[in-house]
Amino acid sequence: MMGRLHLRSLLGSQRSQSMTEFALILPLLLVFIFGMVDFGRGIYYYVTMQQAVQEGARVAIRDSATLPSDATVEQAVQTHAVATFLANPCRNGPIYTGQIPPANQGWIFITQPQSATQPLTQVQDINTVPANAPGGEPRNPANGSCSAINPATQNTALQVTIRYNFVPLTPIIQQLTANSIILTAYTVYRTEY
Template sequence: MPRRHRRQHVPQPAVRERSVSPDREHHVAIHLLLQYFRRGLRRAADRAGQHRPERDRPLHVCAADPAAGRSVRHVPPRQQSAHDSPGNVMPAKATAVMPAKASTGQRSQALIEFALISPVLLLLVFGIIDIGRAVFYYDTLAHAAREGAREAISASTPLPTDASVLAAVMQQLVGAPVTAPCPQGPVTSATPPSNTAWLYITEPNPPSTVETAPPDNAPGGEFAAPASGSCSAVNPAVGNTTLQVTLRFNLVLITPILSQVTADHIVLTAAAIFRTEY
């Protein structure tokens, strides 16, 4: 037969009276009842062949009444009240539960954690936005360069010019300004203004220096012109030659730290080469 649990007697601490305000009576009563009805007591009673251990003294909870001088019975903390099972001692604490203080501490901790994490989260969000902007502008530039090249080689009446190619490119780059300071080059490493594109209509693989006698490097509707200043000479295309349309766009990031690191100097380049139809 299983060995029955003997009732254990533990010296009980002295019970003292403690006044509790009426608005905290239910907190103290619930805490004392939870201390008395332990899950260990219920589990022990469900086991076959075992008797449910009992406390040495019954628990009495009295509501505080300032007029009658009654108060809630309070057992000092860190005292042993009874054994709920062999070797397990239940500490008895009869302190009122204060949810307001706990929630205030949790809110303060949440605010501190948010203050520490929010800069990193903002950098990640802005970084994702900048990556999306870079992919969008690169794809748009490539499409605009192809449309500009199709305009430059078309055998229309009249023949295309630098202005008509610029208009075709601007229709594709909606919201981004496009200029052509030197349409026939040279294509240098100079940086365009912020969020602005430069257009070049040249021969394939143009040099980065000024050309005084270049090959065919302009649409058929342009007039021949010598080099002037920092711009190459103009030589209209004839006889089914190839032309290259190049777009250089200066992308400015919106992420604070990344924009300072790159010094607002991220140039996206797209080019398209087509053979003229005239």
């Protein structure tokens, strides 16, 4: 009888130790699991945006009876950017690097090819802007903070870009990333016209 009591109290203390260890590990385990969920969401948004800009660039370069416009390219991008809210403050640039899109939203740009590390950040006027729009877009001067529109001709390269402000779901990861991660996807194709 005495041996059974001693065995029960020994087993009870081991259960308490296991619960204490679990309570110490659980927060780290949850942060790790939710971090993986946020990482998966980030990859999903990046892959979706990359496919959307590729489709937008395909639409921008195609030769047809009616040449594509910025609106048709934007529509193609938004159609393929599933579950992603996109807008365009200045379709044809400049690409805003100092400003951040609203949380979990992105901006679409159709511009001349640019370096991913050194994008064009200044407004260009009608005399200096290279081809930065599909062939169906009318030529327009710069207005306000938006660059002039110069439609592409003669096998010109065009770039379609999305800058997306990805905000993680996990509060700790939000704090670690300053509440936003800017994802950028772009594609450059040459026009067929």
